[in-house]
Amino acid sequence: MPGEASTLTCAGCGTAPGPPSDDPYPFRCRAQREGDDIDHVIRRTLDAGRLRFPIEIDENPFRRYRELLHSWQIAAANGMSDAEYVTLVDRLDRAIAALEGRGLRETPFFEADALGVRLGFDGGSIWVKDETGNVGGSHKARHLVGVMLYLQVVERLGLAPGGQPALAVASCGNAALAAAVVASAAGMPLRVFVPPDAEPAVLERLRRLDAEVVTCARQAGVRGDPAYRRFRLGVNDDELLPFTCQGTENGLTIEGGETLTWEIISALGRLALDRVFVQVGGGALASACTHAYLDARSLGEVDRLPRVHLVQTSGVYPLLRAYERAVAYLEASGDGTNVDLAMLHARTHRSQFMWPWESEPRSLARGILDDETHDWAACVEGMLRTGGTPVIVSEALIAEANTLARETTGIDVDYTGSAGLAGLMQQLARDPSLRSERVAVIFSGVRRGPTQG
Numbered sequence: 479m480p481g482e483a484s485t486l487t488c489a490g491c492g493t494a495p496g497p498p499s500d501d502p503y504p505f506r507c508r509a510q511r512e513g514d515d516i517d518h519v520i521r522r523t524l525d526a527g528r529l530r531f532p533i534e535i536d537e538n539p540f541r542r543y544r545e546l547l548h549s550w551q552i553a554a555a556n557g558m559s560d561a562e563y564v565t566l567v568d569r570l571d572r573a574i575a576a577l578e579g580r581g582l583r584e585t586p587f588f589e590a591d592a593l594g595v596r597l598g599f600d601g602g603s604i605w606v607k608d609e610t611g612n613v614g615g616s617h618k619a620r621h622l623v624g625v626m627l628y629l630q631v632v633e634r635l636g637l638a639p640g641g642q643p644a645l646a647v648a649s650c651g652n653a654a655l656a657a658a659v660v661a662s663a664a665g666m667p668l669r670v671f672v673p674p675d676a677e678p679a680v681l682e683r684l685r686r687l688d689a690e691v692v693t694c695a696r697q698a699g700v701r702g703d704p705a706y707r708r709f710r711l712g713v714n715d716d717e718l719l720p721f722t723c724q725g726t727e728n729g730l731t732i733e734g735g736e737t738l739t740w741e742i743i744s745a746l747g748r749l750a751l752d753r754v755f756v757q758v759g760g761g762a763l764a765s766a767c768t769h770a771y772l773d774a775r776s777l778g779e780v781d782r783l784p785r786v787h788l789v790q791t792s793g794v795y796p797l798l799r800a801y802e803r804a805v806a807y808l809e810a811s812g813d814g815t816n817v818d819l820a821m822l823h824a825r826t827h828r829s830q831f832m833w834p835w836e837s838e839p840r841s842l843a844r845g846i847l848d849d850e851t852h853d854w855a856a857c858v859e860g861m862l863r864t865g866g867t868p869v870i871v872s873e874a875l876i877a878e879a880n881t882l883a884r885e886t887t888g889i890d891v892d893y894t895g896s897a898g899l900a901g902l903m904q905q906l907a908r909d910p911s912l913r914s915e916r917v918a919v920i921f922s923g924v925r926r927g928p929t930q931g
C-alpha cells in the first residue's frame with residue numbers, strides 16, 4: 479500500500495498524529511498536557527530515499543516544490559492525482575490574484591552590488607531575497623498557502639468533519655493580511671485577534687477582505703501578548719483552526735515557508751551561501767529557513783549548510799536567553815557537540831528556556847516584537863547545527879539598515895523587513911572577515927507609510 483514520503487511527529491514528545499482519516503487536523507500535538515513543560519511542535523520529516531529535490535522550473539513555488547509538501551503526499555497516498563492537486567494550486571492562485579493583483583510567484587533573489595560596496599565587501603557578496611512584492615507584501619502568505627492547500631486536500635478527500643471550519647490568527651500586521659487574503663481566496667471565514675494599537679489601514683484592509691476583527695486589550699499585571707492569549711482560547715474552546723505563522727500552533731505552517739529558501743537554493747545551484755541573517759519575531763521564518771536547508775541536504779541538493787544568524791532587537795530578545803542556556807547545557811554535558819542531547823533537554827524543560835519578555839516590547843521593527851519566540855526550539859537547533867549565533871541590534875542600527883537597504887536596492891522594505899541586514903551590519907563590526915563571504919538577507923515586509931521606515 480502506498481504511504482506518504484513525509485511523516486509528522488511531535489519534536490517535543492515524539493508522538494505521531496494519527497492518519498488524516500482519524501485526525502484530519504494534525505496541527506498541534508494531542509499529547510500536550512497543561513504544565514508538562516514540553517515544547518510540543520508538530521514537525522514534518524521527508525523520506526529522502528523516496529524523494530528528490532525538484533529541478534523543474536515553475537514560476538509558482540507551490541507547483542514547483544509540491545512533492546515536498548505534506549499535503550501533496552497525503553493527496554497522493556489517498557488516491558488524488560497530481561493533476562487534481564495542481565488544479566487546487568492553480569485555483570487558489572487565480573483567486574488570490576483576483577484579490578491582490580498578483581498570485582504566487584517566485585520572488586526576486588539577486589546579488590546586491592551597491593549594498594556590498596557600501597558595506598566594504600571584498601571578495602564576498604551580499605544576496606537579497608525580496609519578499610516585499612509577494613502576496614500581502616511579505617513572505618507570510620507562503621506559510622498560509624501551505625496550510626490552506628492541506629485543508630483543501632483533506633476536504634477534497636472527504637476526510638474533513640462536516641461543517642465549514644472557521645480559521646483564526648493573532649496578528650496586527652503582515653501575518654493577518656496574508657491570512658485574510660488566502661482565507662478570502664479560498665472562501666473560508668477568518669477571525670483575526672489584534673492588539674488595540676493595530677494600524678487603521680491594516681484593519682480596514684482586513685475588513686474589506688471579510689475577516690472578523692477582534693480587538694484585544696492588554697490587561698494590567700498579565701504578561702504576554704493579549705491577542706495571542708485570546709487566539710489560544712479561541713483555538714482551544716471554540717474549535718477555530720489555527721491559520722497562523724507559528725509552528726507551535728500549526729506545525730504544517732513551516733513547510734510553505736520553506737519554499738522561500740528552496741527558491742534561493744534552486745537559484746544558486748552549486749554556489750553555497752556562507753551565512754544567512756534572518757530577522758526573528760515568532761521564529762517561523764527562521765524555522766522554515768533552517769528546515770529548508772536540512773531537507774535540501776537530506777535530498778542531496780546542498781552539501782553544506784550556511785551559518786544561520788538569527789536577529790532580534792534590543793527591545794525584545796527572548797531567543798538569546800534560550801540559545802545561551804542551550805549552549806551552557808551543551809558545555810556542562812561534557813559533549814559539546816551533542817546537539818540532539820541538548821535539544822532533547824531543552825524541549826522537555828521549556829520553562830527554563832523560553833518565557834514571555836518581562837516588559838512591553840517596543841521597537842521600530844514592529845513585526846518582530848513577539849513576547850515569546852514561539853518557534854524558539856527550531857531556531858536554537860538551527861543555530862547550533864549550523865554554527866550560527868543570535869545577533870541583537872540597537873534601534874539606531876535598525877534605522878540605519880533600513881535607510882541603507884532602500885537607498886542601495888530601491889526596495890521599499892519596512893524596518894522589520896530589513897532587520898536581518900541590521901544583524902549583518904552588527905556582525906560585520908565584530909568580524910570584518912565576513913566581507914569575503916557569500917551572505918544572504920531576506921527583505922520581507924513592504925513599507926506601508928512613512929512611519930514604517
Ligand SMILES: [Zn+2]
Pocket residue numbers: 488489490491492493507508509510517518519
Ligand atoms: Zn508532543
